[in-house]
Amino acid sequence: MLETTRIKRLGCAALLALLAACGSAPVGPGYYRVERGDTLSKIARGNRQSVQNIVRWNKLTNPDSIEVGQVLRVTPPGGAASKSGAIRSGGSSASASAAPRPAPADSAPASAPAPISLVWPADGTVFRRFDGGNSKGIDISAAAGTPIVAAAPGTVVYAGNGLRGYGNLLILKHNADYLTAYAHNRALFVKEGESVQRGQKIAEMGDTDTDRVMLHFELRYQGRSIDPSKELPPR
Secondary structure, three states: OHHHHHHHHHHHHHHHHHHHOOOOOOOOOOEEEOOOOOOHHHHHHHOOOOHHHHHHHOOOOOOOOOOOOOEEEOOOHHHOOOOOOOEOOOOOEOOHHHOOOOOOOOOOOOOOOOOOOOOOOOOOEEEEOOOOOOOOOEEEEOOOOOEEEOOOOEEEEEEEOOOOOOOEEEEEEOOOOEEEEEEEEEEEOOOOOOEEOOOOEEEEEEOOOOOOOEEEEEEEEOOEEEOHHHOOOOO
């Protein structure tokens, strides 16, 4: 029994880490994913670039504010030479032709996601949409207590408030590829291990760990956040 509980806790911890890390898939040549403890100066030194170049290439408005999981370009766009020049290990300036051609940041999975049929998890107004960077899902506002429903059938794999910034959180596993997450709930009506049906009430909208009543809804495919709006029916 103790071993089963330990395994369950480890599984939940892994799911929370998955959300907190905002996706951990490898990035292409010329890009770097920010890790805990990183600073822009440290990243610049590690990639033999200047802080100014990285700020310019990534259009950063605040160089002191980078997030764990954020993907940064660390080579010149299109392989163009940087103002300070990329430095080889021998200390000479690298030519533009020698620079690796960067791949798009946080590029899509090798195979396109299989379709999943979703329903809207709550009635309300979408006031923030997915952008893949600062917003890993969509935010829906409505009155406190508005029903939250399962967007697709699945199993509750997490129900709790152990992830800072998400408040009372539910995570549903739908199949081997897809998860959905429902954050900031006032109340939860399902437990870990419980099976749910599409459209079943699983929570009520609230404002836990946020400054307004809202639902933050995420869709994950193979651990990577994708735009849920593309899988939801039009309103």
